[in-house]
Amino acid sequence: FRQDYFTDENRVLKKDPQQDYHLEYAMENSTHTILAFSRELHTCDTNDKSITESTVRVIWAYHHKDMGEAGQNYHGSNRGTKSLRLLNPEKEEVLSASLPYFDLTNKDVPVPDKDTTYWCQMFKIPVQHEKHHVTKVEPLIQKGHENLVHHILLYQCSSNLNDSVLDYGHECYHPNMPDSFLTCETVIFAWAIGGEGFTYPPHVGLSIGTAADPQFVLMEVHYDNPSYTEGLIDNSGLRLIYTPVIRKYDAGVIEAGLWVSLFHNIPPGMPEFVSEGHCTLECLEEALGAERPAGIHVFAVLLHAHLAGRAIRMRHFHNGEEQKLLAYDDEFDFNFQEFQYLKEERTILPGDNLITECHYSTVDRIRMTWGGLSTRNEMCLSYLLYYPRINLTRCASIPDIMEQLQFIGVKEIYRPVRQVKTWPFIIKSPKQYKNLSFMDAMNKFKWSISEGVSYNELVLKLPVNVRCSKTDNAEWSIQGMTALPPEIERPYKTEPVICSSSSCLHCSLFLTLLFVVHVTASTIGNIGPFV
DSSP: OOOOOOTTTTEEEEOOOOOOOEEEEEOOOOOOEEEEEEESOOOTTTSSSSOSSSEEEEEEOOOOSBBBBOOOOOOTTTTEEEOOOOOOOOOOOOOTTTTOEEEEEESEEEEOOOEEEEEEEEEOOOOOOSEEEEEEEEEEETTTTTTTTEEEEEEEETOOGGGGGGGGOTTOOOOTTTTTGGGGOOOEEEEEEEEOEEEEOTEEEEESTTTOOOOOOEEEEEOOOTTSSSEEEEOEEEEEEEEESOSEOOOEOOOOOOOOSSSSEOOOOOOEEEEEEEOOOOHHHHHHHHHHHTTTEEEEEEEEOTTTEHHHEEEETTTTOOOOOSSSEOOBBTTBBBBEEEEEEEEEOOOOEEEEEEEOTTOOOSEEEEEETTTTOOOOEEEEEOOOOOOHHHHHHHEEEEHHHHHTTTTTEESSOOOOOSSOOEEEEEEETTOBHHHHHHHOOOOOOOHHHHHHHTEEEEEEEEEEEESOOOOOOOTTOEEEEOOOOOOOOOOOOOOOOOOOOOOOEEEEEEEEEEOOGGOOOOOBBOO
């Protein structure tokens, strides 16, 4: 009695007239019920959801008794949900249990009773004097803190530091933070909430142990504490598993997208608003032309936004021609962000350009949403894992601000001699905005959906300031230059879906799922189907 059902807005189960799920295997014993079933990825059944490379929110529930003639039994507390990327190819490699590892973990960090905290701690890589490759990185999240720790970034710092920087941690981006933190600009690994461990492909590793490799690293932990809970002490961090068996290539990371700043902003009440961050042709031409004319090979991507994020796409253009999406997630889940392995490695060449396209919804907000560090602020970033490593750490953009001001009617601005909380300037005219900051004026403007749509069309065409960074706070010469965004097709045209039905006997596009239910001794008996 295993059949294809769907539910409506009243959460009533109904038998689907088009039976697309097929039982492949079933087993039951005194403790477990195991079901393996398959389905075409695209059934074109209006009661089914297409399965793509985007995040899928899997909802499960079961009752310990079989479904009777009266219908399903209420599952009670036997239910749950989990975001998964069902088509993300696994790169899990069988690693020797004897491989060495080291942990980078915070030590009794007192998490403040405030919404957002970025905590930074400096570490010294313990492996020295001989090259090794990190083959896997695992998150070590303190039990019970799974929703507190939002993301962890690991930065390479200046090699000129000494052990005195290891004494204590401090809030990041704070006026009183140690100067040594400012030398840590190069992201070498990123983990975000919901993600699991990351295993590098067999031919690639994160190099440690040589003079060119990180000796001092800064671990940035983003704590998200919206309920302002007091007395939290955290010891989360990362575990790095490494090997002396050298792999063929050293891995690198490029941060691409929108530079995090107030220049990135989203009006309130918008069902959809699109922001774009540009890894420009000019930056890639200079950096790849100098370091790697044959191109780099991307093998995984992490797409990153905050609470207003709904979808993210990484668009790739070669000689002005759009290629297949590098990565995408049309069902973005703030609580599930991890590196996506690419099915096939993608080569990025000099003269290519990349666009991180982020879709947001602010229908539940009455004030502007600003680019910033808090989860209530927004980001639009992509982290590209690639090889071979080159001296390019950030390839991003900032939209021009003056036309944003002109849109809301600002005519004159001035920069006060003493900068206080009015960054980056104060408005002089017109009268309704006089002496207001940029943020105050944008919030004062009477936004409507039609105004928001017009503003969105404007910002997507604005010139951008190029960010093109090297390690050790160095910059490529294109840094700070102004560039025009490429003329591209909007919205992005998705590939047509090829439908398959239950009668398709030779289809290759199908998915097999395994569902396992652990049953306690009190519920052993007639184990019914999950619903």
